[in-house]
Amino acid sequence: MEVGFAPPVSGSWATPEHMIHVARHCEQLGYHSLWTFQRLLVPADLGWSETYHSVHDPLTTLAFLAAHTTRIRLGVAVLNVPFISPVVLAKQAATLDIFAGGRLDLGLGLGWADEEYQATGVSKHRRGQRADEFLAVLRALWQQDVAERHGEFYQVPPTRLAPKPVQRPHPPILLGGHAPAALRRAGRLADGWVSGSQADLTGIGEAVATVKAAAADAGRDARALRFVCRGAVRVRTTTPAGRGPLTGTLEQIRSDLGRLAAAGITELFIDLNFDPEIGSPRADARASLRTADEVLEALAPAR
Template sequence: MSPLRLGFGLPVSGSWARPANLVRIATRAEELGYESLWTFQRLLHPAEGDWGPMYHAVQDPIVTLAHVAAVTERARLGIAVVNAPFYSPIVLAKQLSTLDELSGGRLDAGLGLGWAEEEFAAVGVDSARRGARTEEFIACLKAIWTEDVVSFDGQFYRMPSARVDPKPVQRPHPPLLLGGTAERALRRVGRLADGWISSSRHDLRTVGDDLELMRAAARDAGRDPDRLRFIIRGVPRLTDEPAGADRRPLQGDAGQLRGDFEQLAAVGVTELFLDLNFDPEIGSPDADPAESMRRAEHLLETFAFAPGS
């Protein structure tokens, strides 16, 4: 069993998402040995209805990581995720190539399909066939990144014969990670991607079955399943006292959470990042930012180096 790599979600949602806090969390996490720093995307929140407090006010993930790239040196910078249908491949390819260069080749690029009809309406894209659209998007993105002269003519996207430089620092391209929970989405990971990123709501008690599905899809596609990365966005609830027997994974005292880390590694999870943005007491615009930072730094210090110990 390989040690679980541990990362941390940057403050990008709610009242604690401020420049000084962003720099503090990024630099402190790197000092303490965390291997990765993560953002996520939400373009808007509907005027009617409620998607949850963590989605009310969210910073742009790519701009945020460009800022963090300038104040860190070692930690990988992860996007979990941006929704491919909201972009054209050439625009996102240029942004991510630039971010990869600015960070010295530390980018992990996570892509999703999108789920909110309001966001599809806002960007002027039809949500129908978004799975097929995203698969073609990936093919076009890889062509832009790997071909000296790229020409692409698909059903959804077209690239006239052109040179697109500079290329990313990482070759052949930054790792492409996909989100998704449906069986079709998980099989897509095995066929096309370098790895998978879970949602904040994924049931970690059955994640081993999901990983095996992706590994099987990779084998069916003639790919090496051992090269896939399996990344969990975990929403921890650290308590002073042990939680009861009916607790959910990543809820309880430090000993219980470390046990959860070990169980995730045992079923094949390669990486876990702790994301407090999805704690409603932190990721809300109404949360106390000072208390959010106190809890975040306590969490960082509690689990520093825990996966490799």
């Protein structure tokens, strides 16, 4: 199982200097990847988790980190497809892949926040069908010299997108979501699946199996798919009551990584942004960075 890390993107510790520090430390220690996430808005009453109160744009962050790294892969988990045109994203992702030297992993999802749907002017109606068509437009623009699509949701006249991404036929596309339909879509159409921050990691093997079954039903090689887990790690000095996966001491968390690999996860990235003691605007930014360095050293992949 490959191991990645999420740079500071949420809360008080998410400064450019801290991002560079963490990204370079990850690369020095042999981590496989860096991952961001998207949150456009937060309700005025701040009723959501503090992790979502102050979040940087994911693609801009990855472009910034591409300039400060050389090897490590750069992923977003996830961008929500209803909120953006596939043509705009095709151009942005192609440019980022070029700037990064072919290191982009593109995670896509459907979103869940009614406020973001309303603010971006889109409807949840038939959003699954919209996602299918979105993927077809992306691939056409990246792979075809002249692309043309006339669908229910997107109309693309005969046009050319250049320059193309470095990775051919295109950057890997991973789909998020935990609903059965979302898991089946990942198996049918994507290069893999990525779990969310609220995923039940004790049953993640069932989600992996659903994706693989859908791939097999579609005549695809399920063995070629990637299964990426967002590891919402919470390091504590003592064992919490009712401890769940990835919460507890560093030794306990290390043992959890092995169980996730046994469940079929091929890649996991450690994400401290979802720890309320770190990814909050109220957290002590310097203490958060010290914790990140400790975790990076303790859970670094074997080299």
